[in-house]
């Protein structure tokens with residue numbers, strides 16, 4: 001997994017609440033056996049018109065969104081299914097962090113395993129960031145994982161929570177399976193005790 | 196000894212290692228896999244040169260993209276075919292038991308686990324599927340995981356987990372006739388919202404839960420995830436043991452008695468506390484239905500829909516208006532009497548024999564309304580056989596409904612069973628998200644009784660009006 005230390009980028013505002021994983025990537029794209037190449041299907045039903053062309057009204061298609069690595073999303077982002085295809089699609093498009101007031105559990109866990117940082121901020125900070133980004137699409141936001149801080153315009157600065165272990169893994173680019181495998185002896189002992 | 200909750204007991208029993216500031220290494224007793232969320236996990240294993248640590252603890256089925264027409268009419272697109280074949284290959288190479296398409300034991304993953312007796316009290320159970328919470332109905336700790344975690348479990352039989360908090364949902368009182376387990380869980384979702392239980396494991400307690408059979412309990416636990424919960428659990432009791440006794444994969448003979456003895460300890464001790472409690476009075480509930488685009492947007496069927504003013508928060512108001520726009524509904528009006536196009540009776544929420552009996556009870560001697568397409572999709576081959584032995588298939592067919600082969604079908608619309616853009620469906624499944632049942636399709640979630648009633652009248656209907664006549 002790629003390391004995550006700091007990130008400075010302009011952002012895409014998506015204020016809708018409760019954006020579920022069926023919206024992030026509809027089920028018909030889940031017939032793949034690979035995790036790559038899902039970026040084109042991200043938010044598919046909002047992003048493309050019936051004839052397959054880009055929906056000019058959808059924020060992701062705006063010129064100002066291109067190259068953005070941060071998504072500022074509404075509350076309870078990623079609810080619904082456990083599909084890891086959702087963070088795969090977000091990462092595939094180019095996102096590295098999502099700012100919201102809340103994330104669904106499984107989505108959060110899946111994102112952290114793919115170098116996609118869920119940044120949970122208070123409703124006040126969220127509102128300020130969302131407004132700043134909507135007002136000026138070139139607004140840059142900086143996320144520093146080491147200090148667990150988000151910095152926006154006008155000296156706006158806030159901290160966000162993340163558990164120690166996920167932080168450590170992201171900062172060092174460690175993948176969690178490697179860590180789990182290091183407990184092989186303990187797992188064997190546990191199995192022996194139980195049988 | 197310190198009093199413990201049911202969750203705490205199962206959790207403690209499975210912690211292999213707990214280092215400070217680190218998630219617990221949690222041992223997994225049963226791992227269920229299906230075609231959609233497993234291929235990349237096996238690819239990961241191969242890339243690292245890893246084996247499956249305990250292949251006998253993983254069970255595989257094909258359900259999400261499988262056709263539900265009779266074999267002679269199967270249509271499987273190339274991508275789905277490749278995915279199914281990949282699962283077959285993965286299971287063969289790593290020595291995992293598979294119930295493939297066409298096998299007499301095949302069915303929806305959360306239906307066959309309990310049915311074959313793999314699901315047992317006190318086990319930790321995971322699957323790359325959020326509705327794994329279903330298995331908690333047996334007093335197991337069961338939750339959905341992502342594909343990276345599927346790989347973790349295959350490789351180590353363990354998962355890294357942070358301990359969730361506990362939420363007691365106590366459902367007291369006696370539900371009125373026509374009010375089912377589905378209505379109880381839809382009422383919970385409406386009350387606390389789709390994020391209401393985020394970070395929690397729910398334990399369902401109270402007389403109304405005790406009074407449910409295992410199928411009703413599975414329906415309730417199944418939709419725990421719709422309230423945001425990691426898992427839902429119900430302490431095992433005689434109802435649980437009666438259901439499991441002599442099923443294919445449960446302990447037999449003297450081992451059975453020993454197991455039941457152990458399982459009886461799996462309940463929340465007197466004096467143990469939950470982080471939060473929500474109380475629901477079942478006697479006050481009516482049949483429920485959703486009107487919006489997430490399972491929390493639900494109401495009693497005879498109520499009018501809310502209006503924008505019903506919500507205080509501007510972002511909730513916006514979400515409501517967006518949902519009404521997608522659904523093509525007028526805020527503040529009645530949903531009762533709304534014309535519908537499709538009825539779907541199926542999914543891991545409501546495709547078990549009791550659900551089919553409920554639907555057949557309404558459809559018996561009646562006809563599906565003109566212009567309405569009704570799909571009845573049993574959750575497994577065992578259920579299908581049982582329903583046919585009871586003659587339920589004839590009731591459905593005589594009424595004009597389609598009697599299908601088992602699978603997820605129109606719950607997720609990956610297999611060709613889907614709504615057309617703009618169509619309205621009353622569905623017994625668990626998600627009414629935009630496009631969930633087909634691009635542009637609009638879903639009202641409800642119980643099998645309410646779905647069957649809508650099939651008969653062609654409109655959103657209070658099932659009690661048909662039960663009494």
Ligand code: SF4
Pocket residue numbers: 258259303304305324326542543544602603606607624625
């Ligand atoms: S029936 Fe629906 S919810 Fe259940 S496992 Fe299948 S797709 Fe998922």
